[in-house]
Every structure is written in structure tokens, then in C-alpha cells.
Amino acid sequence: MNKSVSCAQAVEMIPDGASLMVGGFMGVGSPHRIINELVAQKKKDLTVICNDAGRPNYGIAHLISARLVKKLIATHIGLNQESQRQMIAGEMEIELIPQGTMAERIRAGGFGLGGVLTSTGIGTIVAEGKQVIEVDGKQFLLEKPLTADFALIGADRSDYRGNLEYSLTARNFNPLMAMAGRVVIAEPKTIVPMGVIPPDSVVTPFVCVNYIVEGAF
């Protein structure tokens, strides 16, 4: 079962209008080659779930500048002025959610849980329209699971079967999204034979990964 594909082949699988989870935090740990290829293939009307809007000319900022994003679900867009401009001009829909809530919502989606009970957001505008659940006298917001058609994962090393390792703060949302995409495409910096990554070093087990993008970064 060879999961390797070229970057172009990987992106060809993604239709216009797809929902995408994109790993990375301010571009650190994002799958940069896949992002560039999405721009090259001019994918349209994307819904993107990502921690942030990237930084100018880095990370998913490329998708936003190319006007490919219909809706962005993120925690912070302050370092990308263009995303704020598009939001205020009504050109891109933006849903802002707390970072810890986003992490758990994605995890709940990938782990088959019904939702997340968190005190984050209680008593703020984040709570508007959401169910409040009381557990032993304490109030929690019910936050729903997040999944996506595709999860695009930036990894450090992969083996040919798709076991993934990450490096330092490039890990961030990647292992969570790798559980929550219906199709998971990983972009590692290196691909190594099976057995090179010890079992205890694997962060994302191979069974989560559908495709591995070939070629060094």
C-alpha cells in the first residue's frame, strides 16, 4: 500500500468548495508546498480551518491573498492585515473561536466525541447561541466537534506507511487535524523506510494518513 503522491496529484483530489483543516501556527508547521499548489491550481470557495490567517507571504496568507477562501475559522488573524480587510469588506467570512476550544473541537471530531464541555467563553459573546450544560453545579459551554473534508498536515518525518513525527512548535494542531480529516494528506520534510521511526516516537499513527506528498521541501 504505497501512499506516496506528487504534490500536484494530492491537490488535484481537492475539489472547489471543499473544507480544509490546515496545520500550522502562524505558518510554523504548515504544509507550505500544498498551500502553494492550492494557489497554483486556483481552488475556489474553500472553507479553511486553521489556527490563524498566517503572516504576510507565509502560511495560509497565500490562500487568502489569492482570494481562494470563502470562510476562515480561526483563533487569531491579527498578524495578517489582508484577512482583516477582507473580513471588514465582507469578502471573506471569518469565525473566530478560542484557541483551546478549537483544539478540543478538532480533537472531538477526530476522536468521535459528541462535543466539548469548557468554561472558556462562558459569559462572553462566544457563548451566544450555544447550549450551556451544568455539571455538579459548574457551567460549561457545549462546543461542537469539527471535522473537514481534507486535513493538510505539515510533518517533519514520515515513513512510507505514514507514521508522522513533528519538530518542536511545528507540531501544534497537526496531530489533532490528522485525526479529524476525512482524507488526510501529509507533507513531510523527509520520507524514511518503515522501522526508522521508533514506535514510541510516532505522534500520528500511520492509520490516520491517506496520502504522503513526495519530494523534499
Added chain:
Amino acid sequence: MNKSVSCAQAVEMIPDGASLMVGGFMGVGSPHRIINELVAQKKKDLTVICNDAGRPNYGIAHLISARLVKKLIATHIGLNQESQRQMIAGEMEIELIPQGTMAERIRAGGFGLGGVLTSTGIGTIVAEGKQVIEVDGKQFLLEKPLTADFALIGADRSDYRGNLEYSLTARNFNPLMAMAGRVVIAEPKTIVPMGVIPPDSVVTPFVCVNYIVEGAF
């Protein structure tokens, strides 16, 4: 900040009647020296949260045979006849919960979440007395977080600050419990200097661990 203590010192901190989370799965990955020391110091009326009751003469079976356990919260006790005997004789209270639910309840306790929404147990006796929450037309059981006075962790390597690595299936519940104990005592097989365990190999970050039991296994 030296967190090293002798095994005897570690166990002296645990009072009679304490609630303990004990890592391990059928004894694999359990903190065996701490368990033996609990028996030696004759701690009484313990509430123990552990995947199982161990196997005869292995793992927490020692605590049960020594009659130190007032209540056991576990997923499976089938490999330890003595635990079934004590349960049927009314000598030990046993609460059986599904394994995946136990994992998430412990995680929720350690991660500060209000509970777990799972379809596991819906329509079975596990659901008795529990709140059912509907999310987008699907029903989920609300399972409450679990915490404990102490988490007793079996690890492979620790550094002097308490970063922990685990080996293969000895990992199991240990990293979850290391988040959910009010006091966390780790029993590693080896203690190494800081920096020997690479940041990406750390499974339990040092900030979770209060004490490290000295001496090789």
C-alpha cells in the same frame, strides 16, 4: 528544584483513605515498586482508579490481595479471581466503566474539561442515572471527569526535572493520569540529565510531575 525522593518517602506522603490513580494495563507499565511499598506500609481504605485489577501476583493485584482497596474503579477485573471474590463477598466495592470512557474521563479531569460526551454506553446499564445530551440529533452520555489525590505513574525514562518517556504498550493510561493527579509521583526505570530526552520525545512534560522515585527498577 530536585524532585527525587526514595520510594519509601514517596509512599509516606500518601495517607490512608487516599484516592489513587495507578497507571498500567494488566500490570504492564504499572509503578511496581510503589505498589509494593504501599503494601509494605499497609496503607488502608484506598480508592484505586486503574484499568484493571492486575493479574495474580502482578500489578495492583498485590494491593487487592493485601485488602488495602476499599473501592476499585476499573474496566476489567476478569484476570484477577480474588477481585471478583471480594466484590461478590461485598468486601471491596467495584465500579466498572468502559475503557474508552475511563480514558476520556481521566483526560477531562486533567485537562479541565466539564465532562465527556460519548455514545458508548447509551442504551446499556452504563447509562443508568446519567444525563443524556443531544447534539445535532445524536444522543451522547455525559460522563464526568475523574481526578485523584495521587497519580502513581510507571515510566521508562525520566529526566531530573520529570519529563517522562514510556515504552510501547507500557504507555497506556500513564500519560493521562499524569495530568489528573493532584500530586503526581513517577517511577521511572532510569533517571537521566536534562536534555538527554529530546523535546519531541517527551510524552509527559515535566510540569506535571511532582516527585520522581529514585533507584533502578
Added chain:
Amino acid sequence: MDEKTIIAKRVALELKDGDLVNLGIGLPTMVPQFLPSKIEVYFQSENGIVGLAAMPAEGYENKALTDAGGGYVGAIPGAASIDSALSFGLIRGGHLDLSVLGGLEVDELGLLANWMIPGKMVPGMGGAMDIVSGAKRVIVAMTHTAKGGKPKIIPACTLPLTSARRVSLIVTELAVIEPTDEGLVLREVAPGVTVEQVVAATSAKLIIPANVLTMPINVDAQAAA
């Protein structure tokens, strides 16, 4: 050929290339030996490994590499260690393609009871409730009747349920039965077994289609004798 071998052989045909599979203790662990050599199937053990392999040769056992029963196992090159939360995340999150596990009772709704006999045997559910509620497909692999010929496929479970979710398939030494919206459909009989024999050994109502197939397995004449 003994009952268990027939069951394991037939279940093996349900495994597809690339599947992630969880096997319950006992009979289900016999399945891998009957896999066609051309397909690659991965085994998960819920205690925390993806890429389980058969028990290693004597002297190569490792105390930290066991199955959910605590028995020594091996690992394929490229296996992955996972904690209990991730292990059940794979199960609940739809990443586990197939689970094969034993049963005490299955009823006309396709519901399974397999974790306790009140007042008699209370081992606990372990991971069974999560697995039956979460795996993409669940196959119950069990003998058709209990000791003394008492039916295990019955109108309604009398023992506590494992899940409110219907199982995908029942494989016994006599038959392959598929729970559907309409009820239990008899899909196959074992070589040499008649539809009437299956019906006689089953107290649940069975739907008998016009074409009930024979299990496509090779029953060795010598062993069957």
C-alpha cells in the same frame, strides 16, 4: 475441521487490504493465520499499539509489548505506540475498520451482549462497549449455540447489552447471518450444513432469502472427519 477453525477461516474473508482491525480475546485471535497472503492488514490492540504482530520467538519477548490480555506480542516495523485515549480515539473516531469479537447473545435487532452474566461472571466490559459503539464494522465470531445446544441467537437479549448499536455480521460454525433493518438475514451456511439445521439451532426469527450461499471456505476433509 473444528468449529473455531471454520469460524476463523470465514471471518478472515471479511478483512480487506489496508484495514485496521481489532481482535477480541479468544477465538478472534485465530483469524490472522487464515488471511490471504496478498493482503496487508494492520492490527490494533486497545492497550496501545497499532501494528501488532504475532507472538515473538522464545527469548524475544518484551515485558512492555503485550496484548490487552497481558500476553506477549510482537510489532511490525513501523508500528506506533499510542496512549489509551488515542487508542479509543481511533476506535470511536471511525478509524477502526473492523472489530471481531466474541458473543454470549445476539438478538433479532442485531444487538450484542458479551460482557457479563449477572451474579455469575462479571469480568467487566473492558473496551468492548467502545468498540461495538465505535468501530466501522463489528463482526461477532462465536459458536452458534452454548454448551448443551442452547441457542445464542435469540429473539431479545436476556443479558446486559454491550451497545445499543447493531453489529454488522454474525459468523458461527454453522452460518453467516447479517442483521438488517428487516431482521436477521441468513446469508451463508457452512459446507455440509443445511438451512434447516441453522434454523433449528437458532431461536431468533431468521429471514431466509431464495439464495443462501455456502461459505466459500475450504473445509479440510480429514480434519472434518
Added chain:
Amino acid sequence: MDEKTIIAKRVALELKDGDLVNLGIGLPTMVPQFLPSKIEVYFQSENGIVGLAAMPAEGYENKALTDAGGGYVGAIPGAASIDSALSFGLIRGGHLDLSVLGGLEVDELGLLANWMIPGKMVPGMGGAMDIVSGAKRVIVAMTHTAKGGKPKIIPACTLPLTSARRVSLIVTELAVIEPTDEGLVLREVAPGVTVEQVVAATSAKLIIPANVLTMPINVDAQAAA
């Protein structure tokens, strides 16, 4: 000494040996340079590292080792990489001893608004809502007034709240104020600052105890001139 230095110096006194601390962007990142050398404090960055260290020397930067703003940082020997769920598990689960972050407004209930100005500046809340809701202690480190002298410590927040949970302490260049059940208590004034000056710069009601201390920090005369 400039305003920010006074605030950072005073906040530094709140950090205890062994604390796990999260620092917001901007002013809070100045705190570590004023830590007493005898205490060991660990820094978490919510993007995924425990054991953050100062920015490395030129040429030693690593693209995969950054803070939450994407800027290069270092790591202590024995640092730990964590994913975003574990990062916020530490925050929400009571493992984070202290968070220091900036503020736009704090009110008489001790509630903080620091993540948006509707119609004007909407960067998003990032991790601030989780941090203020979850950290054991939250210190707001901010200038006492906005540009033009407009009070930021006010009767009731006009901007969207960051959390319904009260913050632990407010540290400005003029004062240290503690939100309590009774209201905002003026604990300290900066060297050379009078209680009256603090009251004048604050539109919220302040409770003034009999003994208002002076911040125990060394204000360098030359820099203050």
C-alpha cells in the same frame, strides 16, 4: 524608568520558584529580564512548548521553534514539545500557575476585556479566553490609562469580555490593584506616585486600605529622570 519597565519589574516579583508561566505578547515578554537569579521559573508558549528560553543568538534560530507570535525563541535543556490540545490542557487543567497578559479594560468586578474593539480592531482572542478562564492566577499588566489619559480601569467593561472569571491582579506603572469580592483594592502605588494620582487616573471605584504600600522595586533615578 519608563512605564513598561516599572510594570515588568513589579510583575516579576509575583513569579515564584517552580512556577509555570505563560506570557502574553508585548509588555509581558519583558518580565523575564527582571527575575531574581535565584528562582527557577518555566515558561510555556501556547503554540506548543514548555521550557521556552530567550531568543537565540543570530545564526541559531530554528524555523520550528517560535513563540505564539511566530518569533524565534530558544528552549532550555529538558524542554518539552506539546500539541495544541495538551498545551491548553495544561492551561485549563490547573497546571499553569500564572499568566501575565495585557488589557484594554478591567472593571470593578475584576473582569478583563482585551481581545477586540468592535468595528475597529478584531485580531481574535487567540488563547486569551482559555488562559484567563483556566490559569491559576492571571495578572493584567498594562499602562494605567489609554492614550490621552482615558481610564482603562473603569466601572464596567464596555468592550467584549475575555472571560467571566475575575483576574487576580492588575499591575500598572502607577499601582497594584487587587480585585476582590468587595471590589478593587489599591494595594500599592509606584515609587513617587500618590494615592490621589491613582484615583484620578481611575474611573472605577477603588477601595483604599489604611496602609497602601509602595511597590518594592528599585526605580533607577537616571532612567526615571
